[in-house]
Amino acid sequence: MTPQAKKVNRLGLEVLNYRGSKTTLCAGCGHNAISERIVECFYELGVDPMGVAKFSGIGCSSKSPAYFLGLSHGFNGVHGRMPAIATGALLANRTLMGLGVTGDGDTASIGIGQFMHLVRRNMPLIYIIEDNGVYGLTKGQFSATADVGSKLKTGAPNDLPPFDCCALALKWGATFVARSFSGDKKQLQAIIKTAIARGAYMKEHEEPLQELDFVPFFEDISVEIPEGEVREIEMHDGSRLRLRKLDRYYDPTDRLSALSALEEAEKNHEVLTGVLYVNTAKPTFLEVLNMAEEPLATLPESKLRPSPAALNEIMEELR
Amino acid sequence: MSTLEVSPAERLSGQPERPAINEFSIQVATVNGSGSQTANSVLMRAIFQMGIPVSGKNMFPSNIAGLPTWFTIRTSARGYIGRRKEVDFLVAMNPETAREDVMQLGAGAAVVYDEPLKLDALRSDLHFYPVPFDKLVAPVCPEPRLRKLVRNMIYDGVLARILSIEMDEVHKALEKQFGKKKAKAAELNWNAARAGYDFAAATFTKTDPFRVERMNATAGKIIIDGNAACALGAMFAGVTVVTWYPITPSTSLVESLMGYMRRFRHDPESGKANYAIVQAEDELASIGMAIGAGWAGARSMTATAGPGVSLMSEFIGLGYYADIPAVIYDVERVGPSTGLPTRTQQGDILSNAILSHGDTRHPMFFPSSPEECFSLSIEAFDFAEKFQTPVFVMTDLDLGMNNWMSDPFAYPEKPIARGKVLTAEDIGKLGGFARYRDVDGDGVGYRTLPGTRHPAAAYFTRGSGHNDKAQYTEREDDYINNMDRLAHKFEVMRQHVPEPVTAIREDARIGLVAVGTSDYAVRECCDQLRDEYGVAASYMRLKAYPFTEHLKDFIRRHERVYVVDQNRDGQLLGLMRLEFDAELIAKLRSVRYYGGLPLDARTVTDEVVGQEGL
Known part of the structure; x- marks a missing residue:
């Protein structure tokens, strides 16, 4: 018998090449499910893991980048300040694909300011908030996304209303906002793949807005779609996201309708999932800065140090 | 810190020590936001262009406009460019502070002031030059809203006349300040300076001893x-x-x-x-x-x-x-x-x-x-x-x-050094690497950059405990190894930091140690100790921390070493205390100034003299 050929992606890599070290998080934790989806999506899309940089802050979720993409450089920084580290690293090397993983404590409390400014700058970073409404590592305090009225083990109720990170990101100008539930494998995959195709902000949770199909740029499968029910949105790399209309379908390219859908859902005590908003036109921060195409980190000395003539010119002006 | 009311030289001679040619300080007292910056820069630059060593210090408030600000220019034929506490020539433009400014002057100082302030009534031992600024500015600046900004330029002209600053140099400095693009603004300011000069020429008979004389000590220098x-x-x-x-x-x-x-x-x-x-x-x-x-x-x-x-x-x-x-x-x-x-x-x-x-x-x-x-x-x-x-x-x-x-800056001689970075090719040859392993014995591991296309290039950076492969660890030995490596790395840095600048006097029993801008005051202090007290003092200026062996040697060879600090608690001295033996620490003395102004030589000299019991 000949040995069975190993299954590989378009880069010739196995799914094993996309895994990390063994998780130390609790069995059955949603964080592990998300890590699994990340592995699958990067593998299936054939993203070169050596071109990816992983970033995280502090907390259970922030530990998870050690458990996926072991061939990628990773940086587990300080609490709430992952956006700054990621921003600096992506400025140093704009060719990196940035993948940030954070939690509700890391983003909605200590890191809300950096999150806001990251969104404002439109940094091309996939920013996954693994939101469970609770501080896990310190064993069970409320986070700023916990529902009002929810109870601690001690019975103490949460008497403050939650932040909706998706609504906030929309308000601050995010260009891709989606929410899913760690248990919804299909939807979460489509969302992560879309995010990979364009750089995005995401969050996990419930109530689907639409059915999602992600078609990578290297595949062209034509699917029979009932007229008027499906919308296709093209990503920067040519991949397409197909949104299949559900009952409450709305236009995800219209920020106002996204915000009002979220408002309405909040009133009805529902959590919407799916792609809330996509904007493929707004320039990223790297474009705004008019930076060189090659990574700043590896520019040769000839491009870093101006000539002796330049120094003379400056000295002459100061005489 | 206590400072003496009069300098030792004054005590000895009974006469105020008043330098005159190219050895005096000018203080301009204005209001923040009144555009005095231009007039002050031009004044300083004009003196500089005459080849005279000069320094300028701006003492300004944390405010956009309205609070008092002082600009001090010191000319020094001997090349001292640290702050000098004593003011020889005051330009009093700020009604709020003019009285106090005048009262603080030593006898024999000169004052140019805005005529309506009537400052000449305050003292009889100063040289007064009243100038009607508002009257002079109106004809040269028809636009009333610009007058506030141009008005200060008049004192440049007045001082040029009284102190013999060449008007050609004032003109050149103005052109430099405004550049070719703002020729109109330059002209407006020039007219104001001229008006001040002409007024002073027609009105004043010089009675003070201060003036500048062209030298050749600034050729080739920059500001x-x-x-x-x-x-x-x-x-x-x-x-x-x-x-x-x-x-x-x-x-x-x-x-x-x-x-x-x-x-x-x-x-x-x-x-x-x-x-x-x-x-x-x-x-x-x-x-x-x-x-x-x-x-x-x-x-x-x-x-x-x-x-x-x-x-x-x-x-x-x-x-x-x-x-x-x-x-x-x-x-x-x-x-x-x-x-x-x-x-x-x-x-x-x-x-x-x-x-x-x-x-x-x-x-x-x-x-x-x-x-x-x-x-x-x-x-x-x-x-x-x-x-x-x-x-x-x-x-x-x-x-x-x-x-x-x-002096103009020298182009760097050495190429840029990027440290220990492994490329994909290097990793291929090595077959892998451990991020924090001290392979060279200097405490510095090899690193790879994200984006390096080799399957063994990646590592995981963390602020939590890590072993030499950058893996998470809470093990006692891993933690201690890493912390010891970092401590060793710091020791290695001692051999590579920029070395101190040392001026040893063979006959010196005392030494001074300082960093940064204390240098100007300390060098002048060493001269004052020599000239006024006949005391030889060595001097070491540190360029870096961690300290090198040079500092220990310096302390060993002197009986007492004064560590000069521009802070209340003697922080530089405190750092030495953290790592030196008791024997060395016992020799250290502290000279501290923390009033917020640039350190002046007299403050240091007085403190050393006091502690030495001279």
Whole structure:
């Protein structure tokens, strides 16, 4: 018998090449499910893991980048300040694909300011908030996304209303906002793949807005779609996201309708999932800065140090 | 600190010591926001252009407009460019402070003042020159709203006449100040200066002894502030990622860097920037970005002052523990807390050395002049990457924001040194690497940059416990090994930091040690000790922390060593106490000044004289 050929992606890599070290998080934790989806999506899309940089802050979720993409450089920084580290690293090397993983404590409390400014700058970073409404590592305090009225083990109720990170990101100008539930494998995959195709902000949770199909740029499968029910949105790399209309379908390219859908859902005590908003036109921060195409980190000395003539010119002006 | 009411020279001779030709100081007292900056710069530059050593110090309030501000110009044929406490020639333009300003003058000083202030009634032992500024400005500046800005230029003309400053040089300095694009503004100011000159020529008979005389001591020199010099240093060091948050007195460092980078660091073909400058949302973000960029292989920096450094503390601890390069400019101002934002101090030395929780040590470079702002900046960027650690470049408001006479900067001789970075090819040959393993015995591991296309290139950086493969660990031996490696790395740095500048007097029983801008006062103090007291003193100016063996040798060879600190608690001395033996510590004495003004020689001399019992 000949040995069975190993299954590989378009880069010739196995799914094993996309895994990390063994998780130390609790069995059955949603964080592990998300890590699994990340592995699958990067593998299936054939993203070169050596071109990816992983970033995280502090907390259970922030530990998870050690458990996926072991061939990628990773940086587990300080609490709430992952956006700054990621921003600096992506400025140093704009060719990196940035993948940030954070939690509700890391983003909605200590890191809300950096999150806001990251969104404002439109940094091309996939920013996954693994939101469970609770501080896990310190064993069970409320986070700023916990529902009002929810109870601690001690019975103490949460008497403050939650932040909706998706609504906030929309308000601050995010260009891709989606929410899913760690248990919804299909939807979460489509969302992560879309995010990979364009750089995005995401969050996990419930109530689907639409059915999602992600078609990578290297595949062209034509699917029979009932007229008027499906919308296709093209990503920067040519991949397409197909949104299949559900009952409450709305236009995800219209920020106002996204915000009002979220408002309405909040009133009805529902959590919407799916792609809330996509904007493929707004320039990223790297474009705004008019930076060189090659990574700043590896520019040769000839491009870093101006000539002796330049120094003379400056000295002459100061005489 | 107590200072003597009269200098020893005065006590000896019974006559006030009043230098005259090219040896005096001018103080201009104005109101913040009145446009006096131009008049003061032009005045300083005109004297400089006459070949006379000169320094200018701006003492300004933390306010946009309306509070008192003083600008002091010192001319010194002997080349002393530190602050001089005594004012010989006052220009009193601010009604709020004029009375106090006049009362503080020593006998024999001269005063140019706004006539309506009637200051001549206050004292009978001064030379008074009343000038009707409002009357003079009206004819030369028909536009009433511009008069406030042009008015100050009149005193330049008056002083030119009284002090024999050549009007041609005033004119040249004005052209330099305004450039060709603002010829109209230059002309307006020139007319005002002329009006002042003509008025003084027609009105005053000179009675004071102060005047300038052309020399040849400034040929080839430049005038620049320390912040701009640091900016040039960073640009020629090849900085690529600059992240910052505005804070006095460091703001102009990044602002001048922006100007220079726009001119010299865009790709000539594509027009694209070979750098990124980002104004962050706060100092937490600016240092976080600098650390992120340094990790990814950029030459990164941030510039800040004390309050910013306090905020950066956590990230700088991460940089230390995870071996990440970055350069942090700390342009020190008066603390604690908000303190006096527009006054100078060396108040961050001790806290920066051990910034952040846990055991940390950070190298600091201490430039004392614009030339060193330039050259030590270049060294700092190389040093940060060589040792993979955050490096502080410590200046202060006096150096950073004042204009200094300087020799032109020398083009760096050595190529840029990027430290131990492994490429994909290197990894291929080695077959792998351990990020924090001390293979060379210098405590510095090899690193790879994210994006390196080799399956064995990646590692996981963390501020939590890690072993030499950068893996998570809480093991006692792993933790201790890593901390010992970092301690060893710091010891190795001692052999590589810039060496101190030493002036040994063979007959000296005492020595002085200082850093940064204390240099000017201490050098002049050594001359005062020699000339006025017949005391020989050696001097060592440190350029960096960690301290080198040179400092220990210096302390050993003297009976007593005075450590000069521009802070209340003797922070530089405190750092020495942390690491020296009792025998050396017993020889150390403290000279401290912390009033917020640039240190002057007399303050140091008086303190040494007092402690020596001379």
